[in-house]
Amino acid sequence: MAPPLYTxxxxxxxPDASTAQRFSDGSPAxxxxxxxxxxxxxxxxxxxxxxxxxRVVHASAVGTWGEFEVTHDISHLTSAKFLTGxxxxxxxxxxxxxxxxxxxSADTVRDVRGWALKIFTEEGNQNFVFNDIPVFxxxxxxxxxxxxxxxxxxxxxxxxxxxxxxxxxxxxxxGIHALMLLYSNRGTPQSVRHVNGYSGHTYKLTKPDxxxxxxxxxxxxxxxxxxxxxxxADKLAGEDPDFHKRDMWDNIAKGNYPSWTLYxxxxxxxxxxxxxxxxxxxxxxxxxxxxxxxxxGKLTQNKNPDNYFADIEQAAxxxxxxxPGIAPSADIMLQARMFxxxxxxxxxxxxxxxxxxxxxxxxxxxxxxxxxxQGTINGNYAGDPNYVRSALKPLAFCPxxxxxxxxxxxxxxxxxxxxxxxxxAAAAGPDAKHNIWVMGTVEDYASEVTEEDFEQPRxxxxxxxxxxxxxxxxxVSNVAGHLGKADPAVWEATFDMFSRxxxxxxxxxxxAVTSKAQK
Ligand code: NDP
Numbered sequence: 001m002a003p004p005l006y007t008x009x010x011x012x013x014x015p016d017a018s019t020a021q022r023f024s025d026g027s028p029a030x031x032x033x034x035x036x037x038x039x040x041x042x043x044x045x046x047x048x049x050x051x052x053x054x055r056v057v058h059a060s061a062v063g064t065w066g067e068f069e070v071t072h073d074i075s076h077l078t079s080a081k082f083l084t085g086x087x088x089x090x091x092x093x094x095x096x097x098x099x100x101x102x103x104x105s106a107d108t109v110r111d112v113r114g115w116a117l118k119i120f121t122e123e124g125n126q127n128f129v130f131n132d133i134p135v136f137x138x139x140x141x142x143x144x145x146x147x148x149x150x151x152x153x154x155x156x157x158x159x160x161x162x163x164x165x166x167x168x169x170x171x172x173x174x175g176i177h178a179l180m181l182l183y184s185n186r187g188t189p190q191s192v193r194h195v196n197g198y199s200g201h202t203y204k205l206t207k208p209d210x211x212x213x214x215x216x217x218x219x220x221x222x223x224x225x226x227x228x229x230x231x232x233a234d235k236l237a238g239e240d241p242d243f244h245k246r247d248m249w250d251n252i253a254k255g256n257y258p259s260w261t262l263y264x265x266x267x268x269x270x271x272x273x274x275x276x277x278x279x280x281x282x283x284x285x286x287x288x289x290x291x292x293x294x295x296x297g298k299l300t301q302n303k304n305p306d307n308y309f310a311d312i313e314q315a316a317x318x319x320x321x322x323x324p325g326i327a328p329s330a331d332i333m334l335q336a337r338m339f340x341x342x343x344x345x346x347x348x349x350x351x352x353x354x355x356x357x358x359x360x361x362x363x364x365x366x367x368x369x370x371x372x373x374q375g376t377i378n379g380n381y382a383g384d385p386n387y388v389r390s391a392l393k394p395l396a397f398c399p400x401x402x403x404x405x406x407x408x409x410x411x412x413x414x415x416x417x418x419x420x421x422x423x424x425a426a427a428a429g430p431d432a433k434h435n436i437w438v439m440g441t442v443e444d445y446a447s448e449v450t451e452e453d454f455e456q457p458r459x460x461x462x463x464x465x466x467x468x469x470x471x472x473x474x475x476v477s478n479v480a481g482h483l484g485k486a487d488p489a490v491w492e493a494t495f496d497m498f499s500r501x502x503x504x505x506x507x508x509x510x511x512a513v514t515s516k517a518q519k
Contacts, residue, residue, distance in 0.1 A: 008039060009046075052313065053348045054103050057148050058114040061097035062107075062192050062248045063312030065303035068092050068119055068262070072295045077213050077266065078205035080325025082121035083296060093118040093358060094301055095315055096132075096192040096248075100151035100160075106237035107244035108228060110187040110478070111151075112178075115197030115219070116317040117299070120362035127321035128217065129341060132189070133182065134198035135456075136282040137175035140447050141336030147172070162486035170493035173449045174283050176501060177457045183478040184465060185227035191247040193258040194226040201319070201334040202279050204327040205264075208399070214267040214279060214329060216286055218293060219260040230478055252304050259300040263293035277452075280331040284456055315358045316345035324398075350374045366395075454500045461501055476505070480512035488517070 007013050020040040023031035033040060068082065068090045075084040082090045097114040098105065113132035118125055138147050150168030154161040169175050181187070189195045197219035206212040228236065236243045251258060265286050267279065277284045305311035319328075320338035328334050345353045351373040353359060368381040369388060385393050465471040483494055491513060499506025 009042060014039060055344070055348065057099050058095075058097040058116075059103040060101055060105050060107070061095045061114075061312060062245050063093070063095045063305050063308065063315065064248060064252060064301040065305065065311070066092040066094055066257075066299060066301040068117075068297055068299045070297045071261075072297070074205070074264070074294075074296055077207070077215075077264075078325040079208050080121070080126070080205070080323050081123055082119055082126060082323065083205075083325065090122075091120045091362065092299060093120075093311070093315055094299075095312055095317065096195065096197075096244075100148065104241075106241040107192075108188060108233040108236045108241075110182065110230070110233065110482075112182060112187075113189065113192060113195050115195065116315075117197070117219075118315065118317060118321075118359070121323050122363060123323040123325075124363055124365075125321050125359075125361045126323045126326065127317045127319065128197070128199065128219075129317045129319045129337070130197040130199050130217070130219070132195035132197060133178060133186065134200055134216075134218070134285045135177045135181065136200055136333065137169070137178040138172060138447070139174055139281050139283050139333060141333055141340075143172060143447065144333075144336065144340070147175075162482050163490055166483055166486045166490040166494045170490055170497050172447065173497050173500070174447055174453055176454060176497060177283050177460070179479075180457045180460050180475070180501070183475050183482075184460075184471060185229065185474055185478075186225065187478065188228040188230060188233035189244075190226035190228055191223075192244045193223045193248060193251065194221055196220050196225065197260065200282050201331045201337075202329040203334075204329055205266075206325055206327050212269070212327065214269065214272055216265045216291075218263045218265070219299060220263060220293075222259045222261060222298075229474070230481060248301075249304055252301060257300050257302045259298055261298055262296040264296055265291035266294060267291055280329055282331065282333045283453065287459075311358050314349060314353070314356050316342070316349060316353050316356075318342045318345065352376050352378075451500070457501045461505060472505075476508045476512055479509050480516065483509065484513045484516045 005013055006017050017039075021034050021037040023034060025031060035041070070083060070086055070088040073084055073086050078084065082088060095114070095116045097116070098107065098109060098111040099114055100111055101109055115128075115130040115132050117128040117130070119128070138144060147168065150164045151160075153159060154164055169179060186195075197217075199215075199217035202214050202216060204212040205215050240246065248258070265288075267275070267286065272279050275290075279286070318338065318341035319334055320342055322328070328338060349356065352375045354365075355376070355378045365378070366381075368384045368386060371380050371386055461472065461475070465475060479498070483491065486494075491510075495506050495510040495513075497506075498509050
């Protein structure tokens with residue numbers, strides 16, 4: 001095959017890609033560069049603009065293409081086509097990241113891993129923007145920026161700061177469950193092939209008749225969870241900061257495709273009303289014994305990106321991107337993230353980020369009221385009306401999706417004649433009130449911390465870690481190693497917080513921190 005002909009960015013063939021034009025009077029010294037040298041100017045100017053703003057969190061990531069396949073039909077729970085019909089396959093794009101550190105930081109640091117998946121379905125894109133632990137540090141979205149700043153760099157020193165970290169957490173103790181998981185060895189995974197992806201949030205799976213179930217999603221690694229010790233993680237951070245990225249790339253390159261099994265936990269609206277915990281509180285899990293995992297499908301990562309920037313850096317994931325059959329719940333953190341993630345993408349990639357090849361749905365998109373703006377690459381709908389309800393070019397609309405928040409069967413379907421259809425039965429049915437179900441649980445969203453917040457962390461420390469030899473000691477040592485580097489001013493409040501899990505845990509951490517300090 002003939003080699004590609006080199007051209008300038010606007011297509012003009014050009015004789016040399018590696019030489020700037022210079023004014024020359026024939027002397028060996030040669031002369032100045034020229035403003036007329038379009039190639040030089042474009043090359044330098046483009047280089048200065050090669051980076052888009054780094055993600056404020058989740059900047060460092062491993063990305064892959066893959067495929068999701070339904071293995072167990074759940075059409076009794078949802079109309080989402082990518083989840084129904086055994087053997088149904090959809091293309092996917094995945095991005096697994098650390099959270100706090102910036103791009104270029106070491107992969108093996110102790111951190112939560114973001115676990116994002118874009119599924120290109122026949123009904124548009126579905127995004128899952130999950131984490132590798134099933135709970136989160138805060139349950140009030142106003143704390144989200146503060147939490148993340150406390151995990152990042154100090155505003156004066158620009159150094160990651162254990163004092164800030166423990167100051168935040170000891171004063172916002174609803175994060176204790178997430179802290180227990182982060183400081184277990186799962187906080188330092190062996191590779192990202194060995195982490196799970198949990199929705200954390202409660203979602204709804206919906207049916208066209210308006211009925212629904214509450215669900216939590218769990219993608220469990222088929223490689224098995226595997227972790228590093230703190231010492232191994234620290235060593236690798238120095239020797240091979242790209243350890244996790246290399247591991248994924250190499251495994252996929254040699255055909256050793258990692259996979260995950262998707263399970264769901266399912267709760268009826270009626271169960272939700274009487275369940276002992278607020279099911280919209282992201283600091284709590286649904287115990288497996290109450291809501292067993294039900295298998296749904298398999299995700300296989302089987303292709304490395306062709307180009308990291310094009311495929312992964314430009315990928316934008318949002319919990320607001322849902323197909324019919326999946327809907328948000330009254331989880332306030334989910335509601336806030338549904339705003340924050342697309343907002344971040346608009347800032348980072350521009351207002352038309354959804355048109356980029358890595359984000360573009362696999363189905364035709366006709367969204368003519370979203371047009372113009374920087375980087376429009378979809379043809380911009382030519383002369384089609386850019387205002388709603390045009391009689392000149394009527395639009396077809398799908399039936400009302402009663403899973404959508406705020407929609408009621410009374411709403412008219414724009415552009416269609418009122419048919420009288422719309423499932424009024426569903427409105428009167430037992431699930432209808434859950435479309436606005438916030439009563440009686442609103443107060444639980446407050447950050448006020450009660451003894452209840454320590455029940456599940458206690459269960460985790462005693463029953464889960466307690467059954468695994470050495471794991472409780474590892475937790476103590478992992479916390480103490482980090483807390484010991486913080487200003488002693490934040491120690492006491494932190495010991496107290498862990499003592500609320502069990503007095504023994506608080507005492508063991510106190511002992512480990514203070515004895516180290518005395519050495
Ligand atoms: P189970 O006793 O049924 O199972 C405990 C779960 O804990 C396991 O299934 C596993 O999750 C996870 N786990 C096991 N070892 C570790 C470890 N070393 N570090 C971190 N996680 C580990 O759990 P319950 O449902 O009764 O919940 C008990 C506690 O387990 C919870 O309070 C929570 O802290 C933790 N947990 C619960 C999950 C849930 O969704 N119910 C999910 C993950 C943790 P997995 O199988 O997903 O790997």
